[in-house]
Amino acid sequence: MKLQxxxxxxxxxxxxxxxxxxxxxxxxxxxxxxxxxxxxxxAIERIRQKLTQTSLLVDSKTxxxxxxxxxxxxxxxxxxxxxxxxxxxDTIAACYEVAQKENKTMxxxxxxxxxxxIASIKDFPKAIYALHHSIDRKDKMEAAASVAAFHRxxxxxKRLAIAGGIDLEQVKKLAQQDLLEVVIVGSxxxxxxxxxxxxxxxxxxxxxxxx
Amino acid sequence: MKLQxxxxxxxxxxxxxxxxxxxxxxxxxxxxxxxxxxxxxxAIERIRQKLTQTSLLVDSKTxxxxxxxxxxxxxxxxxxxxxxxxxxxDTIAACYEVAQKENKTMxxxxxxxxxxxIASIKDFPKAIYALHHSIDRKDKMEAAASVAAFHRxxxxxKRLAIAGGIDLEQVKKLAQQDLLEVVIVGSxxxxxxxxxxxxxxxxxxxxxxxx
Numbered sequence: 529m530k531l532q533x534x535x536x537x538x539x540x541x542x543x544x545x546x547x548x549x550x551x552x553x554x555x556x557x558x559x560x561x562x563x564x565x566x567x568x569x570x571a572i573e574r575i576r577q578k579l580t581q582t583s584l585l586v587d588s589k590t591x592x593x594x595x596x597x598x599x600x601x602x603x604x605x606x607x608x609x610x611x612x613x614x615x616x617x618d619t620i621a622a623c624y625e626v627a628q629k630e631n632k633t634m635x636x637x638x639x640x641x642x643x644x645x646i647a648s649i650k651d652f653p654k655a656i657y658a659l660h661h662s663i664d665r666k667d668k669m670e671a672a673a674s675v676a677a678f679h680r681x682x683x684x685x686k687r688l689a690i691a692g693g694i695d696l697e698q699v700k701k702l703a704q705q706d707l708l709e710v711v712i713v714g715s716x717x718x719x720x721x722x723x724x725x726x727x728x729x730x731x732x733x734x735x736x737x738x739x
Numbered sequence: 740m741k742l743q744x745x746x747x748x749x750x751x752x753x754x755x756x757x758x759x760x761x762x763x764x765x766x767x768x769x770x771x772x773x774x775x776x777x778x779x780x781x782a783i784e785r786i787r788q789k790l791t792q793t794s795l796l797v798d799s800k801t802x803x804x805x806x807x808x809x810x811x812x813x814x815x816x817x818x819x820x821x822x823x824x825x826x827x828x829d830t831i832a833a834c835y836e837v838a839q840k841e842n843k844t845m846x847x848x849x850x851x852x853x854x855x856x857i858a859s860i861k862d863f864p865k866a867i868y869a870l871h872h873s874i875d876r877k878d879k880m881e882a883a884a885s886v887a888a889f890h891r892x893x894x895x896x897k898r899l900a901i902a903g904g905i906d907l908e909q910v911k912k913l914a915q916q917d918l919l920e921v922v923i924v925g926s927x928x929x930x931x932x933x934x935x936x937x938x939x940x941x942x943x944x945x946x947x948x949x950x
Contacts, residue, residue, distance in 0.1 A: 537807055562807060565799065568779035588776065591800055591823060592850060592873050596748055596773060612802060614825035616851050619875040639803060640827050662803050664830040 529703055529734050532585060532689070533727060534714040536560030540567050544574055546718060552581035553727050556608065558712065561587045569604040576605030583607040589637060591615045594622035598634070602626065608633040608656070613641035613649060624652050635689065643681060650685055656709060657685050661692030668693065672701040679707050700733050740914055740945050743796060743900070744938060745925040747771030751778050755785055757929060763792035764938050767819065769923065772798045780815040787816030794818040800848060802826045805833035809845070813837065819844040819867070824852035824860060835863050846900065846921075854892060861896055867920060868896050872903030879904065883912040890918050911944050 533554040535543050543563055550557055557579055563571045564586065572586055586606035590597040594611060601609040611623040613636045627634040639660040659678055661669035671690055691712035702711050713730055720726035744765040746754050754774055761768055768790055774782045783797055797817035801808040802825060812820040822834040824847045838845040849857065850871040870889055872880040882901055902923035913922050924941055931937035
């Protein structure tokens with residue numbers, strides 16, 4: 529399992545500083561949608577420059593114009609780019625084609641996507657499928673139980689991730705469960721008093737259990 | 740019925756020039772998602788400066804972090820901002836609350852949204868509901884028939900828009916039909932050899948039929 533640390537809703541200057549500090553200390557760094565929409569491609573470009581030892585995920589949340597948005601995000605430095613599972617099949621297929629051509633990775637964000645829709649978009653074997661509980665929702669998610677239920681329903685989907693209010697206790701359970709490829713953590717790391725200490729705790733929980 | 744002219748997938752310099760030319764010549768100018776994601780808030784700010792006689796729609800396609808994204812887009816100059824109908828109810832409600840507080844408008848993009856989901860989000864009386872056919876889809880839409888079918892299913896939704904490959908013939912039919920508040924046209928205006936001539940033809944078709 530890999531740790532993806534998501535940064536969101538801060539200035540580009542703060543994001544660059546954080547990217548520099550987290551370089552090599554998290555497996556994947558995520559430029560959150562807020563940074564994409566606040567600053568555009570320059571945010572991808574500048575953060576990419578700080579990351580010599582960490583992969584970069586651009587949380588583009590593409591839902592239309594799939595080829596255009598994926599080409600842009602890869603061009604400016606993303607290794608992984610997100611498309612919404614709520615997008616049309618044709619949009620997701622267009623994103624996948626770009627990712628395959630560029631030798632990079634598509635992540636499908638399953639925010640608010642029905643099982644019926646998931647069944648219709650499960651045939652992208654190299655995509656990562658990310659279970660995602662909206663930050664705006666008032667109900668909460670139990671991560672390990674959600675992953676187990678998803679795996680029972682869709683055992684043929686091999687590359688799995690999860691996002692949405694994940695804390696250290698949940699990460700320990702997810703590491704033991706060993707069904708996920710990527711766990712996505714945001715505020716529990718980047719809003720911690722000491723983000724560098726926090727990211728080390730998460731990395732230890734993940735890579736000690738998994739090795 | 741109002742004309743919303745959408746600009747997409749061009750440089751910010753070209754977009755600013757086009758906004759200046761279209762100021763006062765279209766009812767609403769739309770900054771497309773590609774400009775939002777390519778350039779960020781600076782695109783909203785710069786295009787806003789060109790528009791003294793035309794409203795500005797920011798096609799943010801918000802699907803999470805509703806309050807944050809809506810606050811940003813209104814702050815930088817949007818009059819209308821879009822949220823995806825595919826977002827959670829709580830996200831849409833958060834966007835609506837911001838729009839109401841700011842005395843501005845939320846448009847709900849119904850791209851790939853089921854009737855069941857529409858029924859669950861129809862209680863935002865001041866929102867504009869936009870029927871939308873993905874640019875990536877291989878099948879095509881007959882606009883007036885889609886609007887009529889939607890109106891029969893959801894007569895309680897009063898503020899309607901439509902987007903997706905709309906041409907001048909379709910606009911004439913939609914104007915006669917008189918069910919829409921906003922018709923959204925992109926490439927048929929901005930990719931025309933003479934966008935200013937094209938926008939005049941669309942405005943004439945709309946406002947002559949309607950008055």
